[in-house]
Structures are given as structure tokens and as C-alpha cells.
Amino acid sequence: MNARASKSSKEFELGGIVPWGRRLSEYQAFFALDELASGAPILDAGGGPSSFAAEAHKAGVRVVAADPIYALRGDGIRHRFEVTAEAMRTGMRRAAYRFNWSHYGSEEAVHKLRREALELFLEDFEDGKAEGRYVPASLPSLPFENGSFRLALVSHLLFLYGDDLDFGFHLASIRELLRVASEVRVFPLVNLDGLPSSHLPGIVQALRAEGAAAELIDVPFEFQKGATRMLRVRCV
Numbered sequence: 456m457n458a459r460a461s462k463s464s465k466e467f468e469l470g471g472i473v474p475w476g477r478r479l480s481e482y483q484a485f486f487a488l489d490e491l492a493s494g495a496p497i498l499d500a501g502g503g504p505s506s507f508a509a510e511a512h513k514a515g516v517r518v519v520a521a522d523p524i525y526a527l528r529g530d531g532i533r534h535r536f537e538v539t540a541e542a543m544r545t546g547m548r549r550a551a552y553r554f555n556w557s558h559y560g561s562e563e564a565v566h567k568l569r570r571e572a573l574e575l576f577l578e579d580f581e582d583g584k585a586e587g588r589y590v591p592a593s594l595p596s597l598p599f600e601n602g603s604f605r606l607a608l609v610s611h612l613l614f615l616y617g618d619d620l621d622f623g624f625h626l627a628s629i630r631e632l633l634r635v636a637s638e639v640r641v642f643p644l645v646n647l648d649g650l651p652s653s654h655l656p657g658i659v660q661a662l663r664a665e666g667a668a669a670e671l672i673d674v675p676f677e678f679q680k681g682a683t684r685m686l687r688v689r690c691v
Contacts, residue, residue, distance in 0.1 A: 467543070469546070472620075476521065477568075477611070485608075485676055498603070500612070517588070525589045588643070597632075602636075603635050609643060611624075613641050617645070625658055642674065655686070
């Protein structure tokens, strides 16, 4: 392990995968979504307390979010968020040099946006869960029929948590997402230390060997320095 990796590995002490939600506008930047056209629904896999599904619902677009945290009640999710927020804010301050602040401006602004996402999510959560828009489920096994979605999105889960989720989990998860969706997009492709994921080259190679079209696509967003591409996978 090099000196930089040794230092950065101590900057985010999260204790595993944590709930830290994003807004619809961020999803549009992460995944190069120019517009959210109506039609077959979109899957937000590992959505956590993101407000993407809630904001899309208000815009008349059906998004189904799947995450094991949805087995909790809203107050339980809020508690998990509060614990996460403290650790995330500490980590962002320690690792400020590893971020491009041009989009958000400051750590305080990031925290404000995450809290906005949480509140929008919680406002929608109980009704949305009753309507089947929030499904307690986790990769790599999803309770959806083949081809249920036109697009599956994975924000800040695969590759980011490469130390917690091994290569086999990543490959099985993307295979499962391709089962339920025509196209899969994953962002970012770096780990929590801001380094390119060690899983990515092998995942791309394996998917291409299985006949899928796997591409690295530039996106109009950068927060973690160097995290400027998403993985797009389609069956051909």
C-alpha cells in the first residue's frame, strides 16, 4: 500500500455501506440523463435516502427504488442518516484535497443538499412504499420480473465500496441488473479513497466476454477528482 492510500484510507471511517442520498439533478449529471422521458420505469438500485424516485414521481416519471434499508420505518432511516452525516462531514473535511468543489462549493453545501434529499425522500416514503415504488431488496438478487425496467441506475454503491463488496458481488449484481433492465449505468468508478476501482477492468472484460456491450462514458460531473465517467452496460 502506498503512502497516499494509507493516509486516505483513514479519512472516511464509515464502518461499511451507509445511507447518503442524492437529488434528481445530481442523478441527471452522474448518469448523463438529458431528460426523463415517460415510458417503462427506471430502477434505482441501492437508492437509500435519495430523492430521485420522489422527485421523478412528481414529474410523472415512474422510478422504483430498491434498497434493504426500506425495511426500516422512516424514523429508523433518519437515525441512520444522522449517524452517517457526522462521519461523512468529518471525512470530507479530512479529504478536502481529493474533491473538486466547483459543483458544490463547500462541505457545508454538500451536507445541506444531502439533508434536502433526505426530507424529500421521507415525505414520499410511506406512500411510495405502499405504491410499490420503494422495495426492500438488495443486490445481487432482486424481486422483479425479467425486463421490468428500461434503465437501471446504481449511484455510489458498486465500485465505490470495493473494499466491502468483492469482485463476485459486482459481477453478479450487474448480471442481475441486466436481467431486469435493458440498460445499466453505474457511477462512480472509483473507490472511497478516490482511486480507480480494481474491480472495473475485470468486470468490463467479463461482461464483454458474455456478449454485453460495456462502455466507459464521460459524464458532465466531477466531485471526487478523476471520477468523470460512468459504466454503461447493454445487452446486444
